Amino acid sequence: MKEVWRKLLCKNIELQLVGTLNGGQSFRWKKILKDDKDEWVGVFRNKLWILQQEEDYILYKVLGGSDKSENSEQTLRDYFQLDLKLEDHYPIWSEKDPYFKEAAKQFYGIRILNQEVTENVFSFICSSNNNISRISSMVEKLAKFYGKEICEYNNEMYYAFPEVENLADDSVEKKLRDNGFGYRAKYINRTAQIIVENGGKKWLEKLRNMEYIDSKKNLMTLTGIGAKVADCICLMSLGHLQAIPVDTHIYQIAKRLYMPKLHQQKTVTDKIYNEIGDHFRELYGPLAGWAHTVLFCADLKKFQGNNEKEDTNTKPKKKNKK
DNA sequence: TTTTGGCCTGACGG
């Protein structure tokens, strides 16, 4: 069953894989080197996807699916929301904001992924007070413990993200706590139970058709979901592209560049949180969440200091201990 | 309404 590469026409200014898949939106993608090429390997919509970035197109393979009737190109286009043309929007955002314009030079082709809401909810409950590498390992554990096997690739097994029902069992909290989830174990288990009581995945999907603010309020009734996590979910899996998740990065950026009056402000109160969001919504308009993500990526990369070579403008990190 | 600690864990620097 040798799968062949398929081609999705798409210029790299419309989609930059590294910035989009490695920018803290999804925690399930990783870059591997295979046959001397960079491949992005990740799971979504219950399948394993392998992607390669070329100049004017994306090469892709889908593994672990049985029905051939499905239109995988359409699934991919939907995941990356390719109908929205960045070519139309980057110039507008650049005109409104010189800092955006500067960030956009390196961070072109940054897309908001249209993620599955269940995965998004539980991934971002894991994200609180946490760092990306640990969040990733926690999400992998959720999939491995409670998700279905998809297939093996490159000597590794990949798993679908679990159904809510499987995270709602009473045994889940202890298992997760024993596996290093800390206080988030309870939030995950309890939130799964509440969602099931509310009607399961369907309840989550209904949030897409509500107004942004109502959708957010509903999410915040779940345990472990405050304003920031709710905004992440609104933006990344419910189509509310005006949502602005204000995390510490965005808070620092806002303070430094956009809202100097916050200079003395120590903590992010609800009021300040909303002011920051409103500021960016007024600046960028109805797709503010998308635009802000470009700023976020630029800031994130500065501190992460990239994985390999192309890391020129940050101080060298000595990391090769063994 | 706003502000403060406490919470799990692991990596890092002094």
Added chain:
DNA sequence: ACCGTCAGGCCAA
């Protein structure tokens, strides 16, 4: 070796 701090917050008081 050991401690304080930080990492994409949330919650209860």
